[in-house]
Amino acid sequence: MTAFLDVLIGGVFHASVLFLVAAGLQLVFGVQRIVNLACGSFYALGAYFGITAVNTAIAAGVPPWSFILVLILSGILLAAIGPVIELVLRTVYKRDEAFQLLLTFAFVLMFQDVLRFFWGANPQTLGNLSMSYGKVTLGEVSFPTYNVLVIAASIGIALALGWFLQRTRYGRILRATAENRDMAAALGANVRWINASVFTLGTLLGTVGGALVVPTSAASLDMPVELVVEAFAVVVIGGLGSMRGALVGALIVGLVRAWAITKYAELEVLAIYLVVIVVLVARPAGLFGKPIE
């Protein structure tokens, strides 16, 4: 039971971070029809910028316990790069998908140099700050309280996104645009503004995700690629463009990975992609995607 709980918590924690990045990917694809490879770079930027923000805040006398708020705020602030990137993306909206992929991949490479320029090649960490909230102990199982807060934050963001997309007027406009872009434009939706705001929201999910995970991990130049690979598995399992799919896909990937690591450590990646293949064969559009015509 102890081992099961340990594995379960590890899997859910991984899934919660994965969800944030995959949700950004889904949102951008759903509305803008762009597969944004740079989502991993936003995640890495969030991590690096979060470290700088926390160190600056603590040096300025902000109490260390408030670092989680500083991280969330830094992620939100950093999302300001979203509209700038979106301006460049406008040049490929109507071009072949290969151009879009190439452009977003170019951003991945450029951001890697940006990270290296500002923060250097050395991995950066926040020391042991994540332990400043203490541990939660359940019998023999113990884990940092901070991890629970990250899981809670991820659930909170998922609920807020769900409410925003389902219950608000702007959310309905977004869904209508995702459904039929030309029709939404004909009915008066400001598609240019929608594109910019959706891309910024997608960026924000990535930057906040990166900022939240960095106290338990490290910021390194390779983190964008590693995460994108798993985020795409989430998207394929959940269904491209589906937020519910991002949630369920992230949970499946997180838990399958945790289980595989415990039972057959060598099969960590294979286990995830076995699920991807099964989903692709049984439901080519993913668990929550629209059937492919």
Next chain:
Amino acid sequence: MDNKRRRLLQALGGTGVAAAASPFLSFPAIAQNTPLRVGIIAPKAGIAGTVGECGLRGTLWATERINAEGGIAGRKVELVIEEETNPKDSIERLRKLVLQDKVDCVQGIVSSGVSLAMGAVAEEMKATLIFWDGTTQDGVKETMEKPRYVFRSTDNECEAVMASLLCVKYWKGQFTRVAGINPDYSYGRNNFAAFQALLKKFGVQFEVVAEQWPKVGTLDLTSHVAALKAAKPDLVFSSLLFADLPVFMKTAHGAGLMDGKTKFAFPAAGFQHTGLKKEFTPEGMIFGHNTLYFAKENPSPLQKAFVDHYADKYKDYPHWEADRAYFAMQVYKAGVEKAQKAKNAWPSQNDIIDAMEGIEVTSLGGPGKMRKDHIAEQTFYQGLTTHKNKYDFATLGRVDTMFSDQLQKPQGTDFWKWIETANIKL
């Protein structure tokens, strides 16, 4: 200013200094006219970026000192620096250094994958190449039995052998349940296998209760730690390195893996030593600092000067890659000067290579030599962690020092047979 122009100006500057010093030097005219060009190939980004950066700093420091003292056999050293990336591109940069930049020697390389591919190319091109790290081996199997132009570092497994010996020395009888978490490539696999082979050699009864193989660069190790914890090991052996190690340490601490009596050995901890903060790095763990332990008691004046310079300039403390880079430059310098002295004229490439075989030098971390089979021998440092220091990270309380002739196989022997038969003293 473009690179060509910068190099030209550096060369002119070097020539001027050499010319000014000419009345005091007895080297032939050619030696005073052109700088000695050394190509460096080192990673600047990615997982090994931090390693390459530290190595480059070691090379720059060595070069500054050499040039301040008149150069190598009277010729100033000029560096041409290229980036180490994947094997294919790194080999292209080697070709560029040799064919276009006309360097006299190439040094660097951290990745075994790159060195394995590059070694054969350097032999074919007849390019003098001294590796900082990595090896030209396929795991522990030698792929270049009699290289002429390639000189390689000590075996990557030296630190695993030493950490295993220290596990036996300090903890024999205190553990039976053994777990491993090691990077999933030949280095991690061989290190864990070597650890088990050495336990067997020294009659330690043990059982492997968990093996974890995260790929290099895995930054979420929560599930790996959960699996280790579930196995309830008495001893965890881990050759994790790069950013993965501090992440593991933090995660293991947070999950309570370090709360009990479990012992830990980290042969490659030195690569990330400043990131292993006291808050989550307990005392009493075996840490490997490889060929440079920056906080050694009573360091040599050379080590002290370098560590002080490094701390002052970079606000950081160096690890072993700086020593490897310094060692490579010193081997080349000593080889050139020995050959020059023997010939009383500027030596040929073959003269220099012959001179480097068996040469002894003092590196930052201590004495070293280049074996006649072109494999380095150096001094290794490991020990038990302590918090009793002025830093915010763990250092070594008790330090063990071993020369690599006790840690690496002799020429032409099989690594696993060597472990079985070697007369290794604890």
